[in-house]
Amino acid sequence: MIRFCLMIGFYLICFTVYSQEQFEIYFDSNKFDLNIKEKERLDLWQTQFCQSKIVAIHGFTDEDGTSGFNDTLAQHRVESVLDLIKNKIKIRDDFKTRSFGESFNQSKNKADNRKVIIYYLLEKDIAREDEILGIKKVTPLVELPKPQIEFPEKMVFENPDGSQNEFKLDKAFMKKVYESKKGDRLKVDNLNFIINTFIVVPEAKGKMYELLVVLKNNPNLKIEIQGHLCCMSNDRLDLSTQRAKAICGFLIANGIPVDRLSYKGFGSTQPIYPLPEKSEEERAANRRVEILIIEN
Numbered sequence: 001m002i003r004f005c006l007m008i009g010f011y012l013i014c015f016t017v018y019s020q021e022q023f024e025i026y027f028d029s030n031k032f033d034l035n036i037k038e039k040e041r042l043d044l045w046q047t048q049f050c051q052s053k054i055v056a057i058h059g060f061t062d063e064d065g066t067s068g069f070n071d072t073l074a075q076h077r078v079e080s081v082l083d084l085i086k087n088k089i090k091i092r093d094d095f096k097t098r099s100f101g102e103s104f105n106q107s108k109n110k111a112d113n114r115k116v117i118i119y120y121l122l123e124k125d126i127a128r129e130d131e132i133l134g135i136k137k138v139t140p141l142v143e144l145p146k147p148q149i150e151f152p153e154k155m156v157f158e159n160p161d162g163s164q165n166e167f168k169l170d171k172a173f174m175k176k177v178y179e180s181k182k183g184d185r186l187k188v189d190n191l192n193f194i195i196n197t198f199i200v201v202p203e204a205k206g207k208m209y210e211l212l213v214v215l216k217n218n219p220n221l222k223i224e225i226q227g228h229l230c231c232m233s234n235d236r237l238d239l240s241t242q243r244a245k246a247i248c249g250f251l252i253a254n255g256i257p258v259d260r261l262s263y264k265g266f267g268s269t270q271p272i273y274p275l276p277e278k279s280e281e282e283r284a285a286n287r288r289v290e291i292l293i294i295e296n
Helices: 002-017 034-047 069-083 125-132 171-178 202-216 239-253 281-288
Strands: 023-024 053-060 091-099 115-121 154-158 163-169 185-187 223-227 262-267 288-295
Touching: 023 034, 034 069, 053 069, 053 125, 069 091, 069 115, 069 223, 154 185, 154 202, 171 185, 171 202, 171 262, 202 239, 223 239, 239 288
Parallel strands: 053 091, 223 262
Antiparallel strands: 023 115, 053 115, 154 163, 185 288, 223 288
């Protein structure tokens, strides 16, 4: 029994050795300025604990008056005390002030309810500030490098009639997409369509397979496919959207989840070269497909 009591005593001592302290000061009814006696108590506390550190200040009132009036009065009491102590004692950078008004368990003695509580740490405890306040330090997440992948140089696609098409793939472009960051925008070169349609020309289908391969090898990758036109200032047929949608549909049809893909058409509103273009090179640059990295 004696040993048990000693153990309890030990834990109580440990709890009080490193703890948050508090000091209470009291106000006259409906006042937020301290009277002379309480101001002297506050001054004495500051002198005795000038090396301490304040972590929070809470204000309270009795239940006389309306709730709105009491909330405001409690806040004024906090501000009044803070004005008297700031620049005279250490205060935590993210310290909290809170006004409870009458919203707390009231004492039967009204004078005990008209108060401000200063919560603080003793000088000896400041080194363990976060531990005492229960604040856990967050260890920054270290972004691990993505696994290295050897992308194929070509892909063979079997048609419904049994014939095969072989597409040469751009390994450098696939690697660039695979390693891209959120917010990156990448142009898909040579992804061309039959004029005035959203049908990809046969020799450009390999570009869609490049996107497919990267998306299948990187399940964290989410993209928005963006279509752009050249030449005409008005995309009357919404062709840029239809082209972006067609690529999106191809990827979904080949197993990419729909929640990893989106599409948008911009018409000619975001040209690389001003309209009207001066050459075929400028027109080719303006009519393009880009992908925006949403997540990776």
